[in-house]
Amino acid sequence: MAGVAVLAGGVGAARLVRGLVDVVPPDEVTAIVNTGDDMVLHGLVISPDIDTVTYTVADAIDPERGWGLRDESWQAMEALSRYGGVTWFRLGDRDLATHLYRTQRLADGVGLAAVTAEIARAWGLGLHIVPVTEQPLRTMITVAGDETGAAVLAAGVAAGEEISFQDYFVRLQHAVPVAGVRFAGADAARPAPGVLAAIAGADTVVVAPSNPIVSIGPVMAVPGMRDAVVARRDDVVAVSPLVGGRALKGPADRLLRELGHADSVVGIAELYAPFVGTLVIDRADVELADGVRAAGLRCVVTDTIMRDPAAAAALCHVVLGR
Amino acid sequence: MAGVAVLAGGVGAARLVRGLVDVVPPDEVTAIVNTGDDMVLHGLVISPDIDTVTYTVADAIDPERGWGLRDESWQAMEALSRYGGVTWFRLGDRDLATHLYRTQRLADGVGLAAVTAEIARAWGLGLHIVPVTEQPLRTMITVAGDETGAAVLAAGVAAGEEISFQDYFVRLQHAVPVAGVRFAGADAARPAPGVLAAIAGADTVVVAPSNPIVSIGPVMAVPGMRDAVVARRDDVVAVSPLVGGRALKGPADRLLRELGHADSVVGIAELYAPFVGTLVIDRADVELADGVRAAGLRCVVTDTIMRDPAAAAALCHVVLGR
Numbered sequence: 001m002a003g004v005a006v007l008a009g010g011v012g013a014a015r016l017v018r019g020l021v022d023v024v025p026p027d028e029v030t031a032i033v034n035t036g037d038d039m040v041l042h043g044l045v046i047s048p049d050i051d052t053v054t055y056t057v058a059d060a061i062d063p064e065r066g067w068g069l070r071d072e073s074w075q076a077m078e079a080l081s082r083y084g085g086v087t088w089f090r091l092g093d094r095d096l097a098t099h100l101y102r103t104q105r106l107a108d109g110v111g112l113a114a115v116t117a118e119i120a121r122a123w124g125l126g127l128h129i130v131p132v133t134e135q136p137l138r139t140m141i142t143v144a145g146d147e148t149g150a151a152v153l154a155a156g157v158a159a160g161e162e163i164s165f166q167d168y169f170v171r172l173q174h175a176v177p178v179a180g181v182r183f184a185g186a187d188a189a190r191p192a193p194g195v196l197a198a199i200a201g202a203d204t205v206v207v208a209p210s211n212p213i214v215s216i217g218p219v220m221a222v223p224g225m226r227d228a229v230v231a232r233r234d235d236v237v238a239v240s241p242l243v244g245g246r247a248l249k250g251p252a253d254r255l256l257r258e259l260g261h262a263d264s265v266v267g268i269a270e271l272y273a274p275f276v277g278t279l280v281i282d283r284a285d286v287e288l289a290d291g292v293r294a295a296g297l298r299c300v301v302t303d304t305i306m307r308d309p310a311a312a313a314a315l316c317h318v319v320l321g322r
Numbered sequence: 323m324a325g326v327a328v329l330a331g332g333v334g335a336a337r338l339v340r341g342l343v344d345v346v347p348p349d350e351v352t353a354i355v356n357t358g359d360d361m362v363l364h365g366l367v368i369s370p371d372i373d374t375v376t377y378t379v380a381d382a383i384d385p386e387r388g389w390g391l392r393d394e395s396w397q398a399m400e401a402l403s404r405y406g407g408v409t410w411f412r413l414g415d416r417d418l419a420t421h422l423y424r425t426q427r428l429a430d431g432v433g434l435a436a437v438t439a440e441i442a443r444a445w446g447l448g449l450h451i452v453p454v455t456e457q458p459l460r461t462m463i464t465v466a467g468d469e470t471g472a473a474v475l476a477a478g479v480a481a482g483e484e485i486s487f488q489d490y491f492v493r494l495q496h497a498v499p500v501a502g503v504r505f506a507g508a509d510a511a512r513p514a515p516g517v518l519a520a521i522a523g524a525d526t527v528v529v530a531p532s533n534p535i536v537s538i539g540p541v542m543a544v545p546g547m548r549d550a551v552v553a554r555r556d557d558v559v560a561v562s563p564l565v566g567g568r569a570l571k572g573p574a575d576r577l578l579r580e581l582g583h584a585d586s587v588v589g590i591a592e593l594y595a596p597f598v599g600t601l602v603i604d605r606a607d608v609e610l611a612d613g614v615r616a617a618g619l620r621c622v623v624t625d626t627i628m629r630d631p632a633a634a635a636a637l638c639h640v641v642l643g644r
Contacts, residue, residue: 043365043425075395079419083444086426093415097401103365104408122405 003028004320005202007132007229009215010037010049011066011249012241012306013208014056016319017127019312020206021057023320026126030198034210035112035131036139036183036218039166041089044099045106048166049215050116050131051098058123066249068092088171113192128194132219135189139165139218144179144258152176165214174251178258181213186221191228199228204320207238209304211252212271213259220275229275237319238276239304240265244284248305264288269295280304280319325350326642327524329454329551331537332359332371333388333571334563334628335530336378338641339449341634342528343379345642348448352520356532357434357453358461358505358540361488363411366421367428370488371537372438372453373420380445388571390414410493435514450516454541457511461487461540466501466580474498487536496573500580503535505543513546521550526642529560531626533574534593535581542597551597559641560598561626562587566606570627586610591617602626602641 004024006017008031017031034049048067055061055069062070072092081087091099098119105115112134120129145159146152152159155172160179168174199205210216220226229236245264247253253263261267265281269292272279278298281289282305292299306312326346328339330353339353356371370389377383377391384392394414403409413421420441427437434456442451467481468474474481477494482501490496521527532538542548551558567586569575575585583589587603591614594601601619603611604626614621628634 040429041426042422043367043429044422045365073395073397073415075415076398076418076422079416080422083419083423083441085419085423093395093397093418094401096398096415096418097405097407100364100366100398100402101405101407104363107362107365119405 003030003198003202004204004206005030005032005198006206006208007210007216007219008033008049008053008208009210009219010034010052011056012239013049013210013215014053014061015306015312016206016208016239016316017053018056018059018309019306019314019316021127022309022313023316027128029127030194030202031127031129032132032195032198032219033116033129034215034219035133036137036214036221037165037169038136038138039089039164041086043103044091044096045103046089046091046099047102047112047116047131050129051095053129054116054120054123054125057120057125057127057129060123068095089166111193113194128198130194130198131192132195132225133189133222134192136185137189137218137222138184139214140182140184141165141168141178141214142180142182144177146177169214169250174254178255181217181255181259183218183221186218187223189222191222191224196224196228199232202232203235205229205232205236206319207236207272207276209239209241209248211241211247211250211255212268213252213255226275233275234277236276237278237280237300238268238272239280239315239319240268240282240285242268242285243282243304264291266291266295269297269299273297280315325352325520325524326526326528327520328353328528328530329532329538329541330355330371330375330530331532331541332356332374333378334561335371335532335537336375336383337628337634338528338530338561338638339375340378340381340631341628341636341638343449344631344635345638349450351449352516352524353449353451354454354517354520354541355438355451356537356541357455358459358536358543359487359491360458360460361411361486363408365425366413366418367425368411368413368421369424369434369438369453372451373417375451376438376442376445376447379442379447379449379451382445390417411488433515435516450520452516452520453514454517454547455511455544456514458507459511459540459544460506461536462504462506463487463490463500463536464502464504466499468499491536491572496576500577503539503577503581505540508540508543509545511544513544513550518546518550521554524554525557527551527554527558528641529558529594529598531561531563531570533563533569533572533577534590535574535577548597555597556599558598559600559602559622560590560594561602561637561641562590562604562607564590564607565604565626586613588613588617591619591621595619602637
C-alpha cells in the first residue's frame, strides 16, 4: 500500500494514529492535524492537537489526563499562579519545551510543518505529522443564550459573544451553549506542504474519531481540503466519535445537537456523506447501521473504544479492511 | 529623606539595592534598571537585569550563579535540549514563569513598568523597580579582530560583525574582543513612567557598581536621562565596579581597555565626571583616590565588596553619607 492519510483532531485521533503505526509501517502514515485549536499564550505558539498526536504516538502522553506529558512537573505553572498569571491552560515544565522550541523555530522563519516534523523526529517517531495548514486558523465559538441565562452568566460571558476555542473548551470546560462555530483565517489558509499529496496518494484516507464540528470542521474548512477529500470519497473511512450517542470525551454530542444535527452516528453520517464513503460505528450503535446506509455511506460495525494500543490496532485493521 | 534613586545593571547593582532596603525604608528606594540586556527568546520577553534585581532583593536569587532562582529545577531546559533548541541562555522552570507572565501582560497591553511593579509586588517587595524605558533598547556589540583571529574564529563570529549583548555576554562568555557598543532603539526611547521624577526627587542618586559601558551606558543613552542626572550631579554618588583594576564579575575592565578608557577607578571617574559628583572606591584602590579627585569628583574610600547583605548595607551607609 502507498499509505494512510488521517484527518486528525486530538485525543481520539491520537489513539487511532497510535494504533495505525502498529498496523502499517510508520513512514506510510500521515496524520493531517487540526490547527484550529492553536493559540498564542504567554507569547508561545501552542498547537494542542499536534502535541497530543505526537506525545500519544511517542507513548509519552499522560494516560489519565489525555493531554500533556506523563511524569510531568509543574514548577512553572505554580510559580505563574503566584504572579496571578493565566494558568487555566496548564503547561507542564517539559511540555513547555515543546512550545518554546516551536515558537523560536517559527520566529527563525521555519514553517509549522517543518517544525512539527522536527519535533516528531526528536521523539523518534517515524510517521509524518503535518499541520493541516501553516497559516493561522482559529476556531471561534459564538455563545448561545441558555434558558435561564445562568450557565452563560456563571461563565462570565454573554450570549452572542464570540470566544476562542480554548476559552470555550478548557477555560469554560465547554459548559456554555453554542450558537455557532467559525473558522477564522480559513479563507486565507492553504493546505500545508505535503497535505494534498498525502490525501491524493493514500490507499485509505481515514477521518479519525474526532469532533466533527470543531476538529474535522476546521480541517475541512481549509480551501482545497474539501475537494481533495471528496475526490477520494470511495476510499475515505471515518470512525464515529459517538458511541451510543455520546462522545467519549468532549462536547461532540452536545455541539451536534446545538447546531441542529442528529447526535448519533446517523447525524455523523449525514454530515460526512459528501466526502466519506464508509463509516465505522461501534457495536453499541448497531441498530443505527441502516440509518448510516440510508445517508449514502457503507457502514462497518466493530468495537471502536480504544482502551489501549492493542484495541486501537484492532480497530485500525477493521478501518483498513484487513 | 525623600528617597534614593539607583541607576542599576545586574548582579552588582542588585546587591547594592538589597543593601539599600536594609538602610532606608524600601518604598523610598527606586531602582532604575538597564533594559539594554533584554531579549526575546522562544517568544518570551526576558529582562535579565530587572529579574536579577527583583530576585536578589527578594532573597530568591541563586547565590552561586548570581542569576536565576535558588532551588530551581531545569525540566524545560533539559527537554528543550532534546529538541536541539536554544539552551545557551538557561531558563529555570520557575524563572520561566516570570517571562511567561511578563510576555502575556505586555501582550495584554500593560506597560513594562507596570508589569515589573506587579512582579515585584508578587515577591512581596516594597521598593520600586522600574525599567529605564518601556521602549525597546538593545545593547549591540561590534566584534573586533584579535591578533591571531583565533578567539573570534573560535566563537564563530567575524571581526566587524554586530551581535546582541546576550550573544556576547552569555553565549560567547564575553570571550571576543569588542570594537564598539551601540544602543539600538535609544533614539526612540523615553524614560519609563516614574524614572525622571525619581531622579529629580531623590536625596541621593546612586550609580550602582555596574558595568559603565554596557549597564550604565544604555541607561544614560535614553534621551532625557543624561540631562536629568547631570542636573543632580552634586548628589550623584557612584560606586566603582572595579576593585584593584578588575571587575568582580563580567568584562567591565576589558571593555574599558578595548574602548580606549583607563581600566581603573580613574577611568571610571573620567567617564562619569560629567554626571557624578562622588565616586566610592575600594580600599584596594586607595592610591588612586587623588586621580579620581583630579578628574573632578569627590572620592570616598571604603570596602566595596558586597559579600553578603550586611556588607552591602555597610557600603550603603557610606554611599548615603550616614
